Amino acid sequence: MSGKIQLGILFGSRSCEHEVSIISALQLAAMANPFKYEVIPVYITKRGEWFIGGALWKLETYERFDPRKSGLTRVFPDLTARSGALMAFERSKPFQGERRYAAARLDCVIPVFHGLHGEDGSIQGMLELMDLPYASTGVPGSAVGMDKVMMKRLFAGYGFPVLADTSLTRGAFEADPDAACLRVEAQLPYPVYVKPANLGSSIGVSRAGDRAQLMEALQLAFELDRRVLVEQGLDNPREVNCAVMGFGEEVTPSVVEQPVREDDLELLDFKTKYLRGGDDQAGMAALSRLIPAPISREDTQKVQRIACDVFRALDCKGVVRVDFMMDRASGELHITEINTIPGSLAFYLWEKTGEGLCYRRLIDHMVDYAMKAYQEKDRNITSFQSDIITEALKRQASGAKGAKA
């Protein structure tokens, strides 16, 4: 047994951003310090099958994923608290049944998922059950961060600056689409942005300038989700993003970036965000962006301060990225959303923050935060000595002749 930390990199999963997650994860796996960690990539397919194995390090494996390919082992997570085992099953000789063995054992996990079934608290919930240290925001923070409707309510409740919005459900829309549109129009002036509540990235997000566009946008969004957020649009806003890392009281903001969009695109859609400049496979980092964002020092500090507040409000952990929209005229800031697992883990921002933090060190920090959070959790008392069963048995015995306990 080596003294290295068995570091599981979980990625893929049943999400629209499955492929982006693969690229983010392979980047991270390649950058982790091999002297400190035994890196174990754990791939979850679009059907929810789990795999480990050497083939996962190669990008080619994912082009047409074939579970029969050599260098892949199908595994099943053992949910027993603190086991951390990924079980595999194998048949060798006839009539001897299945042999089960732990194909890997994880000490710590970095979840590198984007979107549903990974960034939304579901995997985090599983890791809490397994009682493993993990380097991402916990269950409630992840869940709220994924659900745009709840996120906005929570931000508004904290008094963070957000744009006016309203939300609709599929049932209400399908029952009477015109009434739904009227409701939106009564609350918000055009243009508005229509966003499915539960999808990360920019999939299904569209801008509507009039009734016809709104109808079309809602139809698209309701194909993707049951709940939809409609948000006040800004004219020609400046987008700025700021990453934050830490845990508990220790919170550090990164340099602020401004993503650059092509003039003809009204919004950073999925394609431009992730597929542009795909040759170098640098994912998010390949997108043209301005680092640091060309905004005043005061604005930068304000962005960083709010980003840190958001981090604390959602009790985040590891690395997150908070996205803002800034009114070019008034300089007013609005939080767009929080990504609890940002693309490429925003390493390109940390590289340019302060004296520069290389990806390898960033991973070290993430593991440290995971361990720290785990120790904190360990301090909580979760089990009590209880006599309830004994008492119940006693009552049962004494009441056996009479009424049942």
Added chain:
Amino acid sequence: MNVLSRLAWLVLWAGPVIAMLLAARQLMQFAQLSSYQAGGYIRALRRLPQKCAWPGLALSAVAVVLMVFGTLALSAPPFLSLAAALLLTGLLLVAGWIIGQMAYREKTAKVKLVMTARIKRLYLATALVAGLICWPMCRAGWSLGFAALLPVLTPVLLLMGLFLAYPVEKAIQLIYREDARRILEGYRKTGLDVIAITGSYGKTTVKNILAAMLSQRYPTLASPASFNTPLGLARCIREELGHQHRFFIAEMGARHPQDIRVLCRMIRPRAGILTAIGPQHLETMGSLQRVRETKYDLIRALPGDGYAVFNDDGKQVTECFRRTTHLSKCLAGSVDSGAWAEEVKFSAEGSDFVLCFPDGSRQAVSTALAGEHNVRNILMAAAMARQLGISPRKIALALEEVRPIASRLQMSIHPRGYKVINNGFNSNPDSSRKALEVLAAQPGRLVVVTPGFIELGRQEAPSNRRLGSDIAAVAHLALLIGEKRTRPIREGLLESGMPPENILVFAGLDEANRYIQETFGPGDVLLYENDLPDHYA
């Protein structure tokens, strides 16, 4: 005799036996390709006598020369003679290895020789046969020349090896089949549903479509295409089937009349699909009647609470549907039974149609699968999926995901600009007619590249002749592979009025491909019809 010179003697005798095994790679591949059946192996020997004989002859020639030196070396002092014997044997082994590599080229082989446990056992059995023959001669002190001539007999020795290994293989198969049966039995108790698919063709496509549909609901395992024999399916069940699977789709192939019965005893399917009955494997099956009865064995094996889907082909399969009374059934493709299609439209990207079910539900679907026969394949899968509780919407979603299988009417554009339709996978008269239909629907200059059909026994010549006239009705140009083998196609082409200058004959696929790349470009459409397995070409 000194111990050392005795050892030298033994080494010299063992050399040709081992070298022979090294040189026999091509023959081993043939044995593997004919599923280790003596009949198929002998047919391969008769088809390609030179290819089978030359490695043995060449090795013997080398061995004779080396053994002359060997005999001389034996009269040297013991230590020296052993050293010489080792050297000579080493040389012989190298020669054997080189001959083996030359005879069987890994790069050009379509189906590679795989070093399975079974082929290793065949090597061992062949070595045993050769050893048993050599041993008395070696003991009696016969001349080394006899040892040197042994490799000439390689094809025969390998055949004897096949016979020797046969009872062992049978026993091993029985054990694995029984193990697989028990595993399935175990999973069945916790709700695994087993669906079997058989038919002369279309079964792999139907299996893939059905797997996509069932996966929409529950984890589904479909057996890989090449695993449709008892041993292949046993392996799939043992290695891939797991507790997570709720559906298991088994593709069943039949080369011999008893095959499906054996498979059904092991798999015990609850539901079955019969895709087609056509003249395939007539060499081993005998007659079309036998093919039909063999395929129908699947339906016979289904339980009373099971479900059977038949393809409405208006011929043999429809006939089978009519005579089935012991369980629920449907005739996919006929209105009001199972599933049928309306408003079918074919395009360059595939096909669109409305999928209709007897319960009145209608679902518009769009798929990349091309051709009328694929619509039939979809209908069979959809009828079964619907029966197993998949909603029409999910069925449509699954169809958007399904891609054509490689070499089965797969369309692509060659870098030189011409369009390629690949129907190269062990084709048969019915599937080639369908491929020609797809070709006929294409614009441009239409070309067919084919070596004709194989494994059709007595039907082979007439079927190929018919293929010729079918091609003449559709294509502008025919490229035939192999002069002797394609003579009936040529006759068919000429009879149906294709001008002789539009028929080009090539010795092999490589030559044809070279010509194709030089000649064709944008606007040309090439149909590759049937690709020959290595033990036929």
